[in-house]
Amino acid sequence: MKTNNSNRRNFLQKASLGTLAALTMPQVIVSSFASENAKSKKISLKADDVILFQGDSITDAGRVRTETAFNNQKALGGGYSFLATASLLNNHPGKRLKIYNKGISGNKVYQLAERWDADALELKPNVLSILIGVNDYWHFRNKKYDGTIETYKNDYKALIERTLKALPDVKLIIGEPFSIIGKSVDASWAPALKPYQEAARNIADTFGAAFIPYQKVFDNALKVAPGDYWAPDGVHPSIAGAQLMANAWREVISG
Amino acid sequence: MKTNNSNRRNFLQKASLGTLAALTMPQVIVSSFASENAKSKKISLKADDVILFQGDSITDAGRVRTETAFNNQKALGGGYSFLATASLLNNHPGKRLKIYNKGISGNKVYQLAERWDADALELKPNVLSILIGVNDYWHFRNKKYDGTIETYKNDYKALIERTLKALPDVKLIIGEPFSIIGKSVDASWAPALKPYQEAARNIADTFGAAFIPYQKVFDNALKVAPGDYWAPDGVHPSIAGAQLMANAWREVISG
Numbered sequence: 001m002k003t004n005n006s007n008r009r010n011f012l013q014k015a016s017l018g019t020l021a022a023l024t025m026p027q028v029i030v031s032s033f034a035s036e037n038a039k040s041k042k043i044s045l046k047a048d049d050v051i052l053f054q055g056d057s058i059t060d061a062g063r064v065r066t067e068t069a070f071n072n073q074k075a076l077g078g079g080y081s082f083l084a085t086a087s088l089l090n091n092h093p094g095k096r097l098k099i100y101n102k103g104i105s106g107n108k109v110y111q112l113a114e115r116w117d118a119d120a121l122e123l124k125p126n127v128l129s130i131l132i133g134v135n136d137y138w139h140f141r142n143k144k145y146d147g148t149i150e151t152y153k154n155d156y157k158a159l160i161e162r163t164l165k166a167l168p169d170v171k172l173i174i175g176e177p178f179s180i181i182g183k184s185v186d187a188s189w190a191p192a193l194k195p196y197q198e199a200a201r202n203i204a205d206t207f208g209a210a211f212i213p214y215q216k217v218f219d220n221a222l223k224v225a226p227g228d229y230w231a232p233d234g235v236h237p238s239i240a241g242a243q244l245m246a247n248a249w250r251e252v253i254s255g
Numbered sequence: 256m257k258t259n260n261s262n263r264r265n266f267l268q269k270a271s272l273g274t275l276a277a278l279t280m281p282q283v284i285v286s287s288f289a290s291e292n293a294k295s296k297k298i299s300l301k302a303d304d305v306i307l308f309q310g311d312s313i314t315d316a317g318r319v320r321t322e323t324a325f326n327n328q329k330a331l332g333g334g335y336s337f338l339a340t341a342s343l344l345n346n347h348p349g350k351r352l353k354i355y356n357k358g359i360s361g362n363k364v365y366q367l368a369e370r371w372d373a374d375a376l377e378l379k380p381n382v383l384s385i386l387i388g389v390n391d392y393w394h395f396r397n398k399k400y401d402g403t404i405e406t407y408k409n410d411y412k413a414l415i416e417r418t419l420k421a422l423p424d425v426k427l428i429i430g431e432p433f434s435i436i437g438k439s440v441d442a443s444w445a446p447a448l449k450p451y452q453e454a455a456r457n458i459a460d461t462f463g464a465a466f467i468p469y470q471k472v473f474d475n476a477l478k479v480a481p482g483d484y485w486a487p488d489g490v491h492p493s494i495a496g497a498q499l500m501a502n503a504w505r506e507v508i509s510g
Contacts, residue, residue: 061328062328062329071493071494071495072494073316073317073333073334073494073497074317074333076494078328078329078333078337079328082333082494083338083341085494086338086494086495086497086498086501087498089493089494089495089498090494090495090498090499090502093476093479093480093484093495094479094480221348224348224349225348225349229348238326238344239326239327239328239331239337239340239341239344239345240326240341240344240345240348242328242341243341243342243344243345244345246341247345
């Protein structure tokens with residue numbers, strides 16, 4: 001390899017903002033919650049930041065769990081986490097970001113808590129993005145889990161308090177659990193999931209986290225294409241839906 | 256599923272351009288060859304277009320070859336093809352695009368030709384994107400292959416002629432083979448690869464294909480971060496490099 005760390009540092013010092021600007025151009029994307037969220041909390045990135053995506057199957061998205069390196073496609077899976085990572089790494093070439101995905105399919109909040117030391121705190125993330133809750137509702141609904149909305153609230157609050165105790169400076173991003181009508185989701189879901197969505201938003205507000213209103217993101221997308229285009233089963237996004245989420249995620253990053 | 260094909264059609268008719276515009280916002284990305292390529296050939300997409308990515312390991316990017324469905328993440332792999340697909344599907348929700356990746360690691364032009372009926376012509380792509388050539392040079396260089404630059408030119412020209420005979424209306428995108436200095440690439444590569452790059456560009460010009468000058472894309476990116484950030488071995492892009500390629504690929508799509 002011709003570029004060692006020392007060369008890289010010199011290099012990055014030499015790379016001027018002017019050069020970077022000359023390499024940029026606008027691209028129009030189908031977005032999400034642009035105007036209404038314009039005033040919401042934003043996250044700024046610093047050099048050498050560690051960014052961690054945590055959550056359930058939507059975050060997991062087929063990642064290879066034996067791959068543990070940061071910025072590794074197999075370790076990041078094929079969902080919104082990977083798409084957001086690709087955009088971040090492309091847009092912040094000078095920041096040496098280290099990005100991990102530790103989402104696990106099927107997880108509810110208590111299951112995040114069980115693996116939180118190894119899969120979150122020990123990675124010492126500077127930015128921690130969490131999307132959790134659809135299984136807390138879904139598995140309660142189908143009687144595979146006896147936790148209620150109160151369990152969700154209490155477990156989630158405790159998880160964030162524990163996180164902030166270990167990592168007082170961590171910047172938090174909390175995603176809203178969401179559903180649309182699809183193969184696994186009927187019209188009774190929306191009102192039943194709503195308390196979970198409100199709980200996630202309240203936790204974000206309470207702890208100063210950036211909040212991503214994914215329900216609004218998908219509801220807006222339904223104005224231009226039907227649900228099976230964005231998330232065929234109503235819970236797991238298609239590629240188009242994953243890009244929609246990645247775009248929304250990117251909007252809370254200010255830099 | 257609540258949305259069947261009939262609903263979808265009605266739906267798309269109702270989705271107005273106004274709604275779509277309200278959902279878009281600009282995003283700044285590290286780009287590539289914006290100004291110099293502004294006047295080059297663009298590809299417009301139509302409803303129901305089939306788009307096929309073909310090439311070698313850079314296109315393959317770990318795709319699962321047993322997955323054959325269109326718009327499927329595992330079938331598309333984790334490289335520029337997938338990233339471009341995610342952007343396309345997100346940006347063109349009304350077009351019902353069907354996108355495939357049939358790149359295979361290690362391929363040279365003659366190996367594309369061997370599998371061209373099954374892996375290209377029979378899919379009847381409306382848009383066919385090809386990136387091939389780095390192995391034609393690399394395997395010649397390391398004496399694993401006796402084809403020369405003349406072989407590359409002749410094989411590539413024959414492949415395109417065969418393609419246009421079978422699919423006279425196909426829109427072609429030809430990517431420039433590229434390298435940067437890295438673990439597998441030293442300074443002797445650039446002048447030796449240049450005739451292959453010129454051949455690819457000439458073929459694009461001859462047959463009216465859109466051309467993506469990936470060498471320029473990577474050379475420009477080297478102004479803002481060192482080579483190991485974009486392609487550690489000098490040939491295979493990192494996630495950041497794959498996004499760079501996807502951005503460049505997207506720039507030849509006019510819609």
